[in-house]
Amino acid sequence: MDVKGSVALVTGANRGIGRHFVQQLVARGAAKVYATARKPERVDVPGVEVLSLDVTDPASVAAAAAIATDVTLLINNGGVAARQNLVDGDLDEIRLELDTLFWGSLHTVRAFAPVLEHNGGGAVLNVLSAMSWFSYEGANSYAVAKAAQWALTNGVRLELARQRTLVTAMHMGAVDTEMMAGYDVDKLAPADVVNAALDGLEAGQLEILVDDASRQVKAALAADPSALYPQTVAAG
Numbered sequence: 001m002d003v004k005g006s007v008a009l010v011t012g013a014n015r016g017i018g019r020h021f022v023q024q025l026v027a028r029g030a031a032k033v034y035a036t037a038r039k040p041e042r043v044d045v046p047g048v049e050v051l052s053l054d055v056t057d058p059a060s061v062a063a064a065a066a067i068a069t070d071v072t073l074l075i076n077n078g079g080v081a082a083r084q085n086l087v088d089g090d091l092d093e094i095r096l097e098l099d100t101l102f103w104g105s106l107h108t109v110r111a112f113a114p115v116l117e118h119n120g121g122g123a124v125l126n127v128l129s130a131m132s133w134f135s136y137e138g139a140n141s142y143a144v145a146k147a148a149q150w151a152l153t154n155g156v157r158l159e160l161a162r163q164r165t166l167v168t169a170m171h172m173g174a175v176d177t178e179m180m181a182g183y184d185v186d187k188l189a190p191a192d193v194v195n196a197a198l199d200g201l202e203a204g205q206l207e208i209l210v211d212d213a214s215r216q217v218k219a220a221l222a223a224d225p226s227a228l229y230p231q232t233v234a235a236g
Helices: 016-027 058-067 091-118 140-163 190-202 212-220
Strands: 007-010 032-037 049-052 073-076 123-127 166-171 207-209
Touching: 007 016, 016 032, 016 190, 049 058, 058 091, 073 091, 091 123, 091 140, 123 140, 123 190, 140 166, 166 190, 190 207, 207 212
Parallel strands: 007 032, 007 073, 032 049, 073 123, 123 166, 166 207
Antiparallel strands: none
8 A cells, every 4th residue: 555645534633643644644645635533623734634524423424435535545543542441430431432443443444445445445544552452450441442443453354355455453552642641651652653554554564563562462362361461360
């Protein structure tokens, strides 16, 4: 997938990783970039086409797809982190994460798959997380939503192969964005994450593991669950 000359649409483009995607797509020579957000007035990158798009609203997604009929690259970046546990967390917040990350990605893929096919196949890049593969207390709902989004990515990759659409997943650890502002951990620079994602996309990779954290977590899936969750092993 060549970014130069592509027509890209980015969800959640008003801040964080999404804003960096828009900036780097422009810098790499994309022919057009649709920068979308629920509040499009917050998009502040010059030289792009701004669209209103709420991924949780199928009518909003369909309206965007009816306008952006020249898209060759769809980047599903829009996200939310409700930070809920599953047993006693707020069910409305848990649903919001699933509505945004799983259903939102499915809405956009379904709406733009015919557009991509009409324009030669193109590509879909889904912004996932190392938490696609592990949970920790206080953010278990996010892990569920990201795991569902990972499974979705694998499924639509199979379904869209017949129309020659590349479907790529990007996974990474903590990134220095507003969403992670309350966490005192080492964080990746969002510009570096986006650069790695676009490099991987141009190389035709199906899965991009941006950092050691994502690589280590994925490798740990082959081990016993106690390797990732030692606190759950009964003493003695």
